[in-house]
Amino acid sequence: MSERRQDYKRHGSRYKARMRAVDILFEAESRDVDPVAIIDDRHKLARDTNPIVAPVAEYTETIINGVAVELDTLDVFLAEHIAETWTLGRLPSVDRAILRVASWEMIYNTDVPVTTAIVEAVEIASQYSGDKSSAYINATLDAMASKVETLRERAANPEAVLAEASESFDDAPVAPWDDSDALDDSDEDFESVDAAEVFEAEETVEVSEVAEDSEVSKVSEEKADES
Template identity: 30%
Template sequence: MKRHEARQKALQVLFQLDNIELTVKEAIEHVLDEEESDSFFEGLVNGTIEKKEEIDAVLAEKLENWSLSRLPKIERTVLRLALYELLYMEETPNRVVLNEAIELCKTFGDEKSSKFVNGVLSKFTE
């Protein structure tokens, strides 16, 4: 699985977990649909879930005129995923994480969501 595809699938798993009462295993199985998993994908999913409280706390500090609960779910999920990668997976260059997050927003969100996510994430890479 290529990293871009792993990020897309990780986003889908995390989005489901934010909406529906599923176990992590059930959400992963649903998204993969019998496709083989890989360590990067599982690391993104499990790491984002494990560090969610820390990520949310750091994210809440950088949001201007927004609260986490007010954010649309897709933006909140993309931000959590990207911040996990920025803060805990140092092998990926910041520029790549930002570009991937913007692409995820364009695929699953809209034009405004990609601009918003870019603005928030840029505060973490300055």
Template identity: 30%
Template sequence: MSRRQARCAALQTLFQLDFNNILDKENAINAVLDITKTLKESDSSYMYELINGAIDNKQYIDEKISAVSGDWRLDRMPAVDRNILRIAVYELEFGDENLTPKIIINEAVELAKQFGTDDSGRFINGILGSIVRE
């Protein structure tokens, strides 16, 4: 499995947690891992880093997103877009990897194209571009 697949698994986990308040993090992770089954140890570690980082820094991340999203409040955004943004902002602000903003934005847009609406890629690109320009 690749880093993109680790991001995909992290997105699926965060999406579950966003919609199901009674589900705990470990159950959500296990449900996703049961489906993917091919996560290498290094990618599994990265998935955990993304999930824990997005959750642990959620308030800060959500404030960064809200500051540039104009009339789009977080609770009005599609859950897929919201969680892709949380992962990407975590990577931009806190990630240990030496990834350029361009790579992070591209990966987020690819996830949006795969899981979001027809407009998700442009929306994600615009929000993340604004955050990087700040």
């Protein structure tokens, strides 16, 4: 009983909102659509007489809108902190989504403690990816946290950030576990969770199930067991 209670506290409403934001950002990149448009679609579907999708939490929408507006600046900051070892564009799409959510919180939402943003991002990575992803996501966000005040000051002038950015990070080394010559981001798989199943499950989750605090990741696991 006490263990379940602790788990509930750790995985509260904001943790779930972050997870769904990651799901939506991944879906948007995979389908090459605006994540804000996906939010609008979810709102419409959730208002149907017999809704087949969960309503989007307010904080999920806040994250998505924030990341959509500040995406270019966020990507510059992320690329600066991982370019010596990896290339942002060659990371698995889900890892990019996790990094974007966490970095947006760290830089633009000062109501969220920096440590909380990092810890929750690493835990989401442990569920959606694997140990390698958790490790470099933790390292990248820690590096950003060490200079978060400077990043916040720079973020106040996004035009200057983009003007100072390198023209290309294509020559930076790729992720050490990527031995392909031409990896297509759309073909990247989660190491432990199939993203397609996550989104398919989201479309069929009933509002009543969400009210009982069911998580998208749990739904995808149950779907995988049935198959």
